[in-house]
Amino acid sequence: MCAGCKPDSHHSQKTSAEPAYDDSFIESSIGDASYLNPVLASDSASSSINGLVFNGLIKYGPQIQLTGDLAEKWEVSKDGLTLQFYLKKNVLWHDGQPFTAADVQYTFERLIDPEVKTPYSSNYEKVKKFEVLDPATIRITYSEPFVPALESWGMGILPKHIFQGARGKEFNQHPANKKPIGTGPYIFKEWKTDEKIILEANPRYFEGKPHIARYVFRIIPDDAVEFMELRNKSIDTMVLTPDQYQAYPEFFEGYKKYRFPRAAYTYIGFNLTHPLFKEKRIREALAYAINKKELVAGVLLGMGISATGPFLPLSWAFDPEVKDFEFNLNRAKKILKEEGWTDSNQDGILDKEGKKFEFTLMTNQGNKMRSLTAEIIQDQLKKVGIKINIRIIEWSTFIKNFIDRRDFEAIILGWTLSPDPDIYTIWHSSQIKEGQYNFVSYDNPRVDMLLEAGRKTFNQKEREKIYKEVHRLIHEDIPYIFLYYPEFLPVVQERFVGPAVVPLSSFGFGWNFDRWFVPKNLVRYPVMAQE
Amino acid sequence: MLRLYIKRLLKNKSGVFGLGLIVFLLLMALAAPLLVPQDPLQQNLKERLQAPSLLHWLGTDDLGRDLLSRLIYGSRVSLLVGFIAVTLSTLLGSFVGLCAGYLGKWVDSACMRAVDILLCFPTFFLILMVIAFLEPNIANVMIIIGLTSWTGLARLVRAETLSIKERDFVLAARALGLSTKRILFFHILPSVSAPIIVSATLGVGNAILIESSLSFLGLGVQPPMPSWGNILTSGKDYIHFAWWLSLFPGLALLFTVLAFNLLGEGLRDVLDPRDQS
Numbered sequence: 152m153c154a155g156c157k158p159d160s161h162h163s164q165k166t167s168a169e170p171a172y173d174d175s176f177i178e179s180s181i182g183d184a185s186y187l188n189p190v191l192a193s194d195s196a197s198s199s200i201n202g203l204v205f206n207g208l209i210k211y212g213p214q215i216q217l218t219g220d221l222a223e224k225w226e227v228s229k230d231g232l233t234l235q236f237y238l239k240k241n242v243l244w245h246d247g248q249p250f251t252a253a254d255v256q257y258t259f260e261r262l263i264d265p266e267v268k269t270p271y272s273s274n275y276e277k278v279k280k281f282e283v284l285d286p287a288t289i290r291i292t293y294s295e296p297f298v299p300a301l302e303s304w305g306m307g308i309l310p311k312h313i314f315q316g317a318r319g320k321e322f323n324q325h326p327a328n329k330k331p332i333g334t335g336p337y338i339f340k341e342w343k344t345d346e347k348i349i350l351e352a353n354p355r356y357f358e359g360k361p362h363i364a365r366y367v368f369r370i371i372p373d374d375a376v377e378f379m380e381l382r383n384k385s386i387d388t389m390v391l392t393p394d395q396y397q398a399y400p401e402f403f404e405g406y407k408k409y410r411f412p413r414a415a416y417t418y419i420g421f422n423l424t425h426p427l428f429k430e431k432r433i434r435e436a437l438a439y440a441i442n443k444k445e446l447v448a449g450v451l452l453g454m455g456i457s458a459t460g461p462f463l464p465l466s467w468a469f470d471p472e473v474k475d476f477e478f479n480l481n482r483a484k485k486i487l488k489e490e491g492w493t494d495s496n497q498d499g500i501l502d503k504e505g506k507k508f509e510f511t512l513m514t515n516q517g518n519k520m521r522s523l524t525a526e527i528i529q530d531q532l533k534k535v536g537i538k539i540n541i542r543i544i545e546w547s548t549f550i551k552n553f554i555d556r557r558d559f560e561a562i563i564l565g566w567t568l569s570p571d572p573d574i575y576t577i578w579h580s581s582q583i584k585e586g587q588y589n590f591v592s593y594d595n596p597r598v599d600m601l602l603e604a605g606r607k608t609f610n611q612k613e614r615e616k617i618y619k620e621v622h623r624l625i626h627e628d629i630p631y632i633f634l635y636y637p638e639f640l641p642v643v644q645e646r647f648v649g650p651a652v653v654p655l656s657s658f659g660f661g662w663n664f665d666r667w668f669v670p671k672n673l674v675r676y677p678v679m680a681q682e
Numbered sequence: 683m684l685r686l687y688i689k690r691l692l693k694n695k696s697g698v699f700g701l702g703l704i705v706f707l708l709l710m711a712l713a714a715p716l717l718v719p720q721d722p723l724q725q726n727l728k729e730r731l732q733a734p735s736l737l738h739w740l741g742t743d744d745l746g747r748d749l750l751s752r753l754i755y756g757s758r759v760s761l762l763v764g765f766i767a768v769t770l771s772t773l774l775g776s777f778v779g780l781c782a783g784y785l786g787k788w789v790d791s792a793c794m795r796a797v798d799i800l801l802c803f804p805t806f807f808l809i810l811m812v813i814a815f816l817e818p819n820i821a822n823v824m825i826i827i828g829l830t831s832w833t834g835l836a837r838l839v840r841a842e843t844l845s846i847k848e849r850d851f852v853l854a855a856r857a858l859g860l861s862t863k864r865i866l867f868f869h870i871l872p873s874v875s876a877p878i879i880v881s882a883t884l885g886v887g888n889a890i891l892i893e894s895s896l897s898f899l900g901l902g903v904q905p906p907m908p909s910w911g912n913i914l915t916s917g918k919d920y921i922h923f924a925w926w927l928s929l930f931p932g933l934a935l936l937f938t939v940l941a942f943n944l945l946g947e948g949l950r951d952v953l954d955p956r957d958q959s
Binding site for chain 2: 373378382448449519522523525529541542
């Protein structure tokens, strides 16, 4: 699986040159950030920025193992109920104030504040007691064993002194959410809405000043324009579509091109409260009518595999016994007929009690693979007499007006998975409220129970059994039709030394960005010259 | 009179070229099912992004659909939107202009202030705003373009009406006691028809461009129905390695808009009363 992890580069790296504390790194995103506050943000654009401005107590290392970030070290009690963090000393906020345990406590209090719009609160519900033992030591006691406890403290820590005790709605609308102060390797400098966000290297960063002096996050709401910008060398990196990956080789001279499995999947999600999709048999018919092999060949050009559930095939949580719904048009038609859907007026569209089988499939603008997927599925379902209307909507409008408000019938979207298979926030029935991740309103008491149990037990074998059953049940219930796992196809300008791929992780190659550098002789955008 | 106009139009080379092209496009759109080499909606993923060849004269798109067939069907959408939207805007603009010019007083003030307000908004952004609240589909696109493109014509018709209403034949009609409706639609309207025809012809090209722009932005005709605008949208994603997807719909748009503009210019020359000699 890792054959493609090495960069497919046209030139050898000039790693021997002396690193410069200079140059800019220009990245792009199809959508703007929403909150530069890790407690409130749930989108990938915001996470990219927050990951550079803020630190958690712990973070994932290159071997997908947890290491200390703001925490020097930690201890876990034998019963797994108590965590004790020893914080790094001499860490400073970007405004020069010292970082202390009070900041961690303030962040925790906001995470459990019912009026704070955070999708992460469920990770902290089991905390029974939060104690600040001294300015550099914290003890957290859980009411019951909670496996993702340690991972949950990767949450970016907020500066108490900046928020001045703001809570609830005041916290949700605090100006610091647009102008963040963190402890991270990069200092926030400027945010021009829908245009760009600029960060600058933090000279007092506790792990050493980053080599890349400036990070520019440009908003380019279209794949094609992004590709053109890459061609003009106006951006330094982008994630390619399979068609772009296969573009003429001369294009990629001077770039490092990667191809590796990614911890992500693309799916069709059904609004389970919608009358059309309440019946599992209907969703089952749709699952049989969709030809995933055709999607993998036509959309991914073979750079990916079809999906059967919410875990990756290489994950220990994945159940290989789960058999996918094999593409079978006759079976789909038969089920629909049994459910009373027939083409009574011979117009090619099924109907029942005078109502046509027609629904709107939404996806976000700027993602060519998703819009192609929608068109292929539209064509596939037409063959069983189902009419799909496609709506492609600008990203933030799509999330705020349709997903968050549950105002959709079916959607095509994707999830990026974290190393631990805990998927409570996506599938537990307590997460159905507006702004939370279970926007399809999936509710299966057995899955709820298993997800809760999966969070409580530290026994790996037991967890494996639990998540394999979760995989099977979700697959059987069909709240999503899991379409495919696309491969990750990033490209980065060759002058950058340091990009290292972590396959099957959610953090791609940017996990060590603060250690990247450009050799002095290859500096392209010297920061001083720009000012 | 009509024969004279036709004779003069036939002498106008660019006008004849435009007319010929429009007739060709109309025939192509009407006979689309007979002309298309393949089903424009038929996906064939094994043949995606094929360059022009003997099998696919203009190549295939990203879902393996024949581009020529899609362009031919796309002409239906473009022409339909062009004609319906312009019919709507012409009816509305002519009616408002006639009423404002002939009735004067508060009717004139009210109509012209409404026109002034609408002209304050850039038309395209006004259309974008309205469509944001509606479901994007071909019917809505036609109606919105029609309802937002009548202001220029209303002003033009009002100005013409103002001058015509003082002419002897209108005064005579009033003296005979004819109803306002009759004077407006049977006496004044025929006299202002020349600028209306020219404006409508030029408006079709404009409406086609607006539809294509909306479809290009994903707010017009929705997939899988082909429109030149949405074919262009899918083309831009492959502009580096599938040039045919951007070039041919672009050319189709260029020649169509050019045809309507040339015909409009030609009609303007033919119908110009200052050039009656």
